[in-house]
Amino acid sequence: MTDDVMRFFAAWMLTHEVADEGLKAAVLRGDEGGAEGMSGGADAFVDGLAAMVAEEKEKLKRDLEARARGEEVAIEQPRDPALEEVRFEVAELRGRLDNIESLLETLLRKLDR
Amino acid sequence: MASRSSVIVWTVLAHLAAELPSARFGLASAPVRRAAWARGLRRAFERLGPAFIKLGQLISVRPDEFSDELVAEMRSMQDxxxxxxxxxxxxxxxxxxxxxxxxxxxxxxxxxxxxxxxxxxxxxxxxxxxxxxxxxxxxxxxxxxxxxxxxxxxxxxRGDVAVARRLAGLIARTRLARRxxxxxxxxxxxxxxxxxxxxxxxxxxxxxxxxxxxxxxxxxxxxxxxxxxxxxxxxxxxMRGWRLTEIEAAKAAGVDCFGLAVHGATAFMRQVFVYGRYHADLHPANLFVTPDNTIAYLDFGIVGYLTPEERMNITQVMAALVYRDADRAMRYSERLGVHVPPDRVEAVRAGLGTLLDGTTRPDGTRDFAHFGLGFLSLLGEHGVRIPSGYGLLIKSLATVEGVARALYPEIDIVATAQPFTTRILGAAMGDPARLRERMPEAVRAALRVLLT
Structure with a gap:
């Protein structure tokens, strides 16, 4: 039983190691060559994506280390896009009303003549 | 109305006739003949007034429909x-x-x-x-x-458009309407x-x-x-600043041309790939750089719109260019309405592969215009009809590249597109509907790899 558990964890560790090496190789290909250095084709996209994910990981690591040192880390909080869209639509409606008001004034001016 | 039709027909014929010596009365080589007829048409359009000047401008943004000579000539139309x-x-x-x-x-x-x-x-x-x-x-x-x-x-x-519509009906019945x-x-x-x-x-x-x-x-x-x-x-x-035709003055005033070139190209990609609405008439007179290092877009007379589906498919085609993936380009162009007949698929794929491998300039940067316009000609050579809008977008991207290179000649617009397209496609991977659609196939593929 002990042997089986050991084999199970060994297999699990090996899977992780192989996956990790594969990912690191993809990051390296995506990172070093850029699109031009890659072989091209479907796998090149995966390499490019892996390189960008690795960059994001490094940024996350830096943020976590800074937080561990007690530094303030600004976390970007994007505004709610739906709310922003409503803000624009209301503002656009105001612009249209300004325009209509001006047209009505023109109409009155013409009728007054 | 009839007299205006006659004026239009006679003006066009007179200007084409004036080009007969340049075309050596039809005996010159095909490109020389095409250039002569294009010049005659451009001059006739300038003479015929606003509707035709605008028609010429529309032709100049449709390299998918018209010959290179006509597009180049109409681009030089003076408005x-x-x-x-x-x-x-x-x-x-x-x-x-x-x-x-x-x-x-x-x-x-x-x-x-x-x-x-x-x-x-x-x-x-x-x-x-x-x-x-x-x-x-x-x-x-x-x-x-x-x-x-x-x-x-x-x-x-409006009067000229009505007349031109009647003439277009007549042209539609001739062999001129093949393309x-x-x-x-x-x-x-x-x-x-x-x-x-x-x-x-x-x-x-x-x-x-x-x-x-x-x-x-x-x-x-x-x-x-x-x-x-x-x-x-x-x-x-x-808007205060310099048109891109006055770029030397901007440089002398300390404008960061490299930064603006990259930023202007990224801003255009954002219009296309993120919002699906874009300035479709970009030329050096419609773009300003300002003394406080901003880029100003002017004159939104001609704009392009994309549905969310078109936007994603176009992002995939751009990713295909970035990662030199001919299969991806073929697959997503098909979804955009570029239907290659089955007996031509292999030939087009081979041509596309050559184009993708040949986009690198001697300085190591990549040339979008070479790929984009080359792809349009490749499709034309194989008799593939290009959907409306596809050519307009490719031309717009090629123009953005030209404009960005006017600001900074060493810019690589394809490299600029790389993080953009990768990020958008990476984000699309997390879409629950897509995951649900693709997961069974992904699991099957993983099992195939593990079990064989």
């Missing part, structure tokens, strides 16, 4: 006409508002800034502050530009022109553009003054 006297412009303003310019603006300059086939542009200053749809308020006394549709332009354009559908082109042209004749459409696009780029202080567009605007008069913020 500068002698200015109308100030009285004529003042009378349009008075007809629109019921009062003259002196009561609408604090100052109004009778000397035009520019005069084109559809509209004339004058400088003025605001009499009162105005809070625009988006962005900071414009104070009283702020410099503005007043764009006024030339009197009679709408009627003459393009003249009636469909005329319909597209009429829609574009109707939009241009109502200046409020341009104003609304400018508002929307400002909103889309609200988080990017380096990209700007004119703010619109709606109480002083109608269908025939548009009042907008005056």
């Amino acid at each position: 500068a006409v002698p200015p109308l006297p100030a009285e004529a412009i003042r009378s349009v303003i008075e007809a629109e508002f019921g009062v003259g310019p002196d009561e609408l603006w604090a100052t109004f300059d009778d000397e035009p800034l520019a005069s084109a086939s559809i509209a004339q542009v004058h400088r003025a200053t605001l009499a009162a502050a105005y809070r625009p749809v988006w962005g900071e308020s414009l104070p009283a006394g702020a410099d503005v530009v007043v764009k006024v549709v030339r009197p009679g332009a709408a009627a003459s354009i 393009f559908d003249p009636v469909a082109l005329l319909d597209e042209f009429a829609t574009t022109l109707e939009r241009e004749l109502d200046l409020r459409v341009e104003g609304r696009f400018s508002d929307r553009f400002l909103f889309d780029f609200r988080d990017d202080p380096k990209v700007v567009a004119p703010r619109i003054v709606w109480p002083k605007s109608t269908a025939r008069v548009l009042t907008m913020e005056f």
Whole structure:
């Protein structure tokens, strides 16, 4: 039983190691060559994506280390896009009303003549 | 109407006849002949007035439909006409508002800034502050530009479009219509022109553009003054800076041309890949760089729109270029309506592979125009019809590359597109609907790899 558990964890560790090496190789290909250095084709996209994910990981690591040192880390909080869209639509409606008001004034001016 | 038809036909024939010696009476090589006919057509269009000048501009953004010679010739079309006297412009303003310019603006300059086939542009200053749809308020006394549709332009354009539609019907029955559908082109042209004749459409696009780029202080567009605007008069913020044709002066003033080149290209990609609406008439006169290092987009007369599905498919085609993946380009072009007959698929894929491998310039940067325009010709050679909009977008991207290279010759627009497309496609991977659709196949593929 002990042997089986050991084999199970060994297999699990090996899977992780192989996956990790594969990912690191993809990051390296995506990172070093850029699109031009890659072989091209479907796998090149995966390499490019892996390189960008690795960059994001490094940024996350830096943020976590800074937080561990007690530094303030600004976390970007994007505004709610739906709310922003409503803000624009209301503002656009105001612009249209300004325009209509001006047209009505023109109409009155013409009728007054 | 009949007399106008005769004038159009005779003007075109006379200008084509004038090119006969250049075409050596039809005995010159095909490119020389095509260039001569294109020159004759361009001169005839300039002579025939606003509707035809606009038709020429529309042809110049459709390399998918017309020969390289005709597109190049129409690109050089001059849309500068002698200015109308100030009285004529003042009378349009008075007809629109019921009062003259002196009561609408604090100052109004009778000397035009520019005069084109559809509209004339004058400088003025605001009499009162105005809070625009988006962005900071414009104070009283702020410099503005007043764009006024030339009197009679709408009627003459609509009349010419009606005549041209009849002529297009006749051309459709001849072999001249092998490469393009003249009636469909005329319909597209009429829609574009109707939009241009109502200046409020341009104003609304400018508002929307400002909103889309609200988080990017380096990209700007004119703010619109709606109480002083109608269908025939548009009042907008005056943008200070240099046109891209005056780039040396901008460099001398310390503008960061490399930064703006990269930023301008990224901003265009954002319009296409993120918002699906983009400035489709970019040329050096429609882009300004300003003294405070921003890039200003002007004149939203011709704009392109994409559905969310088209947007994603176009992102995939761009990713195919970035990662030199011919299969991806073929698959997603098909979804955009580029139907390659089964017996031509292999030949087109091979040609595409060669194009993708040949996009690198001697300086190591990659050439989008070589790929994009090469792809359009490749499809043309194999008799594949290119859907409306696809050619327009490819041409727009090629123009953006040209504009960016005017700012900074070493820019690599494909490298600029790499993080953009990768990020968008990476984000799309997390879409629950897509995951649900693709997961069974992904699990099957993983099991195949593990078990074989």
